[in-house]
Structure formats: structure tokens, C-alpha cells
Amino acid sequence: MLRYAAGRIVLTAPVLIGVSLMSFAIIHMIPGDIVSVLAGPAVALDSEAAQNIRHALHLDQSLPVQYGIWLVSALHGDFGNSLVMGLPVGPQIASHLPVTLVLTAFSLAFTILIGLPAGVVAATTRGRWPDFVIRGAALIGLSTPAFLVGVAAVLLVSIYMPSFKTLGIVDLRNDPLGGTQMLLLPAFLLSLPSATTVMRYTRAAMLEVLAEPYMATARAKGAGRIRVLIRHGLRNALLPVVTALGVTAAQLVAGAVVIEQVFGLPGVGQLMLNAIYHRDYTQVQATVLVVTTLVVLINIVVDLSYYLLDPRIQHHG
Amino acid sequence: MADAHATMIDAPDRSGVQLNDPAAGDQTDVVSGRSRLRLNLPLVIGAAIVLLSIGLALAAPWITAHDPLEIADASLSPPSSQYLLGTDQLGRDVLTRILYAARTSLAVACLSAVLAFASGTLIGLLAGCSSGLIDGCLMRILDILQAFPALLLAIALVAALGANLPNLVLTMGLLFMPRFARVARASTLSVRERDYIIAAIGLGVSRMRTMYRHVLPNVAAPLIVETSLTVTLAILTEASLSFLGLGVQPPDPTWGGMIAESTSVMALAPWLALGPGFAIVFVVVGFNLIGDGLRDALDPRG
Numbered sequence: 001m002l003r004y005a006a007g008r009i010v011l012t013a014p015v016l017i018g019v020s021l022m023s024f025a026i027i028h029m030i031p032g033d034i035v036s037v038l039a040g041p042a043v044a045l046d047s048e049a050a051q052n053i054r055h056a057l058h059l060d061q062s063l064p065v066q067y068g069i070w071l072v073s074a075l076h077g078d079f080g081n082s083l084v085m086g087l088p089v090g091p092q093i094a095s096h097l098p099v100t101l102v103l104t105a106f107s108l109a110f111t112i113l114i115g116l117p118a119g120v121v122a123a124t125t126r127g128r129w130p131d132f133v134i135r136g137a138a139l140i141g142l143s144t145p146a147f148l149v150g151v152a153a154v155l156l157v158s159i160y161m162p163s164f165k166t167l168g169i170v171d172l173r174n175d176p177l178g179g180t181q182m183l184l185l186p187a188f189l190l191s192l193p194s195a196t197t198v199m200r201y202t203r204a205a206m207l208e209v210l211a212e213p214y215m216a217t218a219r220a221k222g223a224g225r226i227r228v229l230i231r232h233g234l235r236n237a238l239l240p241v242v243t244a245l246g247v248t249a250a251q252l253v254a255g256a257v258v259i260e261q262v263f264g265l266p267g268v269g270q271l272m273l274n275a276i277y278h279r280d281y282t283q284v285q286a287t288v289l290v291v292t293t294l295v296v297l298i299n300i301v302v303d304l305s306y307y308l309l310d311p312r313i314q315h316h317g
Numbered sequence: 318m319a320d321a322h323a324t325m326i327d328a329p330d331r332s333g334v335q336l337n338d339p340a341a342g343d344q345t346d347v348v349s350g351r352s353r354l355r356l357n358l359p360l361v362i363g364a365a366i367v368l369l370s371i372g373l374a375l376a377a378p379w380i381t382a383h384d385p386l387e388i389a390d391a392s393l394s395p396p397s398s399q400y401l402l403g404t405d406q407l408g409r410d411v412l413t414r415i416l417y418a419a420r421t422s423l424a425v426a427c428l429s430a431v432l433a434f435a436s437g438t439l440i441g442l443l444a445g446c447s448s449g450l451i452d453g454c455l456m457r458i459l460d461i462l463q464a465f466p467a468l469l470l471a472i473a474l475v476a477a478l479g480a481n482l483p484n485l486v487l488t489m490g491l492l493f494m495p496r497f498a499r500v501a502r503a504s505t506l507s508v509r510e511r512d513y514i515i516a517a518i519g520l521g522v523s524r525m526r527t528m529y530r531h532v533l534p535n536v537a538a539p540l541i542v543e544t545s546l547t548v549t550l551a552i553l554t555e556a557s558l559s560f561l562g563l564g565v566q567p568p569d570p571t572w573g574g575m576i577a578e579s580t581s582v583m584a585l586a587p588w589l590a591l592g593p594g595f596a597i598v599f600v601v602v603g604f605n606l607i608g609d610g611l612r613d614a615l616d617p618r619g
Contacts, residue, residue, distance in 0.1 A: 014460075014461075015457070015460050016464075018457070018460070019464050021461075022461065022462075023473075026474070027477070029474070029477040029478055030478075139602060139605060139606070140598065140602065142601075142605060143549065143553075143601035144597070144598050144601075145553050145560075147576070148576060148590075148594045148598075151576055151579070151583070151590055151594075152590070154580075155587055155590070158584070250465075250466040250467070251466070251467075253466045253469070255468070257468060257561075258468070258557050258560065258561065262580075272469075273472070273561060276473075276476040277562075284476060288465070288469060288470070288473045292464060292466065292469070295465075295466055296464050299464075
């Protein structure tokens with residue numbers, strides 16, 4: 001297990017370095033001189049104020065040195081100071097991260113709770129009406145942007161269930177229970193596109209497994225229908241589904257950015273968008289780096305779960 | 318295991334061409350390719366939806382008497398015979414704006430899909446035909462690009478480069494390029510040892526010509542399926558970006574932007590979000606059906 005885990009982590013290192021390079025590059029993609037973007041056109045580019053900004057951001061160093069400084073301090077948890085507020089951006093991210101994490105975790109749960117049973121039902125009723133209904137719903141789900149469902153849900157709930165609060169202050173630290181409740185509806189809506197992905201993978205995998213001879217054997221030896229489906233069918237169909245879940249995690253995190261905006265949730269998505277609107281590029285840079293690193297780590301966990309699910313890897317890996 | 322790792326990070330959510338094909342196994346009847354195309358209901362419906370949408374978008378000036386930026390003195394008027402879908406808070410005709418937004422949305426989505434197709438296929442063919450080192454380097458770069466949550470990278474890139482149409486197309490082209498590169502590489506690897514390729518090389522056909530004349534046509538099918546699915550992703554991404562104010566810039570009409578503008582007056586004029594929302598779902602369903610239909614029709618396993 002340890003050797004397998006170590007191998008996975010070593011393979012991920014180049015990806016993480018690449019991710020940090022790209023996040024670093026974002027600030028250098030801004031057309032024109034960054035100083036004039038930050039200080040406004042009124043500040044002359046060769047003035048002392050401009051030089052001070054350059055020095056503070058290490059812009060007077062060569063690119064590799066800049067990257068090195070940035071990466072080393074990022075590894076120490078120092079992501080630089082906000083260009084707008086002047087405060088360190090690291091604590092900002094830390095305070096916004098819980099909302100996004102809880103939101104993503106809830107939607108992952110919804111994704112599995114909806115996608116897995118729907119896929120199994122669609123596969124076992126293939127070609128009959130439940131299959132068609134589920135696949136039709138999946139087609140719509142796949143074609144609808146999450147923010148649209150969010151806007152519609154806020155509208156419908158406010159008309160038909162005025163007592164149900166959709167928009168409000170979420171404070172996980174001082175009011176964990178109330179805050180968590182506020183996150184349930186956004187998490188559910190966020191999970192819908194991912195649930196369709198998981199449903200499709202589950203259905204395809206189940207269809208393959210259902211045709212296997214061991215399913216007939218299990219039935220023949222007298223195991224119940226449900227037991228055969230779960231113990232013999234789903235267990236063997238899970239591997240591609242877990243792969244889909246890894247992809248889904250990235251989808252959910254990105255989707256969270258948009259859904260947070262719809263519901264006004266104080267997560268990293270809102271933090272990043274506010275930073276963009278205020279041209280606070282160090283904040284943007286740090287947020288992209290942290291969130292993407294999280295997604296890469298989630299994928300390592302998914303990868304390690306193969307080990308537990310598929311005994312073949314334990315023998316050969 | 319290196320390959321299993323690669324598919325883990327980037328298994329395309331819907332391409333399903335290399336991995337488990339979510340739609341595979343549906344087409345068990347062995348019929349000739351032509352008759353399957355004719356019987357293909359999803360493809361027919363999808364094509365009808367897409368053609369209708371493109372037609373409406375192109376014919377916009379003849380369908381509506383209004384201009385998308387024209388401001389009438391009746392703001393937030395409900396649907397009427399003069400304004401079929403009502404007007405927004407500035408008094409602009411909603412139907413007209415939906416039709417003109419279709420032009421931008423479809424153009425941006427199709428252009429970025431074509432860009433992703435061209436660059437991705439080229440990289441995939443190169444990686445598939447070249448030796449371990451070049452192949453390895455190209456694949457690691459794709460790993461890195463796909464490690465980012467797509468929308469997050471799109472937001473950051475558009476924010477840095479500036480929100481305008483060329484940057485939108487460039488960003489989404491870069492974002493969706495790895496999907497094509499992976500599909501093209503996997504298909505190339507599966508055909509490169511075939512007899513007809515070896516025969517072509519043996520006959521002295523140059524490398525470029527072998528790739529172009531012999532490899533490309535034989536890996537085209539999954540790439541075409543990928544293109545239509547990429548268009549759906551591009552439309553959804555553009556809509557999301559515009560909803561966040563990072564896509565098509567006001568006052569130009571865009572579906573995502575119209576929905577965003579409608580949220581502030583939602584209680585007064587709930588119909589405002591309805592039209593653009595329906596337009597997005599309608600067009601994306603069309604392209605999704607085309608993708609599913611094409612996959613059934615072109616899948617050699619079918």
C-alpha cells in the first residue's frame with residue numbers, strides 16, 4: 001500500500017509544479033505594465049511610486065527568481081499581500097475555504113446518492129420507461145448550467161415557500177448548524193450536472209457487468225435479485241464510477257464558484273470573483289493555486305481508493 | 318500504470334471514447350453504417366434543433382423589427398404583441414436580444430471547438446506518432462492543463478487577458494484542446510501498427526503524408542463526436558462566464574448576461590430569465606443529441 005501510494009504521489013509532483021507555474025504566469029499575462037494596472041494611469045511608470053510597487057512585488061527580478069520567491073513563500077503559507085487591501089491573502093483563503101469545502105462535500109454526497117441508484121435502475125430497466133425517463137432527465141441535466149437552475153430555484157422558492165430562506169448570511173464558525181442548512185439547496189443544485197455524469201458511467205458499467213456469466217451463476221445458486229445486483233453487480237461496476245467521481249470533484253469545485261455567486265455564499269469562488277472585479281491579481285493567483293492543488297489531492301485519494309476496490313492492483317501494483 | 322494515472326486525472330466526463338463509453342452497448346444490432354445513420358433518432362432531432370437555432374440566429378434581423386440595443390420607453394413590460402417576450406429593465410426587446418445573443422454564443426462556441434479540434438488533433442497525432450520522450454512531455458503538459466478545474470482556469474485566464482471575444486475563443490480553445498489531444502493520441506496508437514500504415518511507410522510515403530492521408534481519416538470518428546460534445550461545453554462555459562460578467566461584455570446581448578441582469582428584478586419580471594434560459598438548454602440539448610447520435614453511428618463497436 002505504502003509503495004503504491006508513494007508512486008502515485010511522485011507521479012503527481014510534476015503536475016503540481018506545472019500547476020504552480022501556470023498560476024504564477026496568470027499575473028504576467030495581463031496586457032500592458034502591471035504597475036499601471038495597479039496604480040492607475042496617473043502614476044508615471046518610472047516614478048518612485050512605480051519603482052516601489054515593482055520592488056514590493058519583486059518585479060525588478062528576473063522571471064525565474066520571481067517564481068522561486070513566490071513558490072517558496074507559498075509553500076510556507078505566505079501567498080503575498082492583497083494588491084487592494086494590503087493584507088496577506090492566505091488567511092483570506094483560509095477563512096473562505098470551509099464554505100466551499102462543505103458545499104463541495106455535500107454536493108458530492110448528493111451526486112452519489114442521485115447518480116448511483118439512477119444508473120443502476122436505468123441499467124436494469126434498459127429499454128423500458130424508467131430507463132428512458134432517467135436518460136431524458138440526464139440529458140436535460142447535462143444541458144442546463146447550474147446557475148440557471150440556481151436562479152430558477154431562488155425564484156420558485158421565494159414565491160411558493162416564502163418561509164424557506166434561500167439567501168442569507170452563512171457563518172459556519174459561529175452558527176455551524178444554520179450555515180450548513182443554508183448550504184443544502186445550493187449543494188443539491190450544484191450536484192445535478194455531476195449526478196448525470198455519474199449516472200451515465202454507472203449505467204454503462206452496470207450494463208457490462210449484467211452481461212457477465214457470474215451474474216447468472218449468482219442468481220442460479222439462489223441469491224436474491226437485490227443481493228446479486230449490489231454484491232455482485234455494483235461492486236464490480238464501481239471502478240469506472242470512482243473514476244467519474246474524481247472528474248466530478250473538479251467539476252464541483254469549479255461549479256461552486258458560480259453557485260456561490262448565485263446564492264451569495266462566502267466561499268473561495270466569491271473571494272476570487274471579488275478579487276477579479278477589484279483587479280487583485282495576487283488574490284486570484286493564490287486562490288487558483290490553492291483550489292487546484294486541492295483538486296489534485298482529491299484525485300490522489302480517488303487513485304488510492306482503486307487500491308482498496310480492485311484487488312488486481314494489490315497483486316500487480 | 319502510467320496510463321491508468323493519466324486517465325484518472327483527465328478522464329473526459331463525457332467523451333467516453335477511450336474509457337467506458339456511457340452510451341456503448343446500446344447499439345447491439347449489426348446493421349450497416351448507412352442504415353444506422355438513417356434510423357438514428359437522436360441525431361435527427363439534434364440536427365433539427367441545431368439547424369433551427371442557427372437559422373433563427375442568422376435570420377434575426379428579418380424575424381424581429383427591433384434592434385438588440387434599441388431602448389423603448391416601456392421598461393419591464395410583460396410579454397405583448399409588440400414585445401413577444403417583454404422588455405428588460407432598460408426597455409430592450411428580450412426576444413430580439415435572445416436571437417442576437419444566439420449569434421455570439423454559437424459563433425464563440427463553434428470557433429473555440431474548431432480551435433480545440435485543430436490544435437488538439439495536431440498534438441495528439443504528434444504524440445501518438447512520436448517516440449517516448451516527446452510523447453511523455455506532451456502528455457505531462459496535458460496533465461497539467463487538465464488538473465485545473467476547467468471553469469476556474471477559464472475565469473482566471475479571461476480575467477487576466479481581458480474579457481473580449483477573441484480572448485474568450487482562445488481561452489476555451491486552450492481549455493478543451495487536451496480532450497482532443499487525448500482522443501487523437503489514443504486512436505493513433507491503436508492504428509499506428511496496422512498493416513496499411515506499415516505498408517504506406519514501406520512504400521516510402523513521407524511521415525507527414527502518412528499522418529495526414531492514412532492516420533487522420535482513421536481516427537476521425539471519435540474526434541467528430543468529441544467536437545459536438547465540446548460545443549455543448551463551450552456554450553455552457555461562455556454562458557457561465559457571461560453570467561459572472563467575464564464573458565461577452567454589455568451592452569452586447571448574451572444569454573448568461575441576460576440571466577444575470579434579470580436576477581436584480583426577478584420579483585418584478587420573472588419572465589426575463591425564462592427566454593435566455595430556455596435558449597441555452599434548447600441549443601445544448603441539440604448538440605448533446607448530435608453527439609450521442611454520432612457516437613452510436615460512428616462507433617465501430619456498435
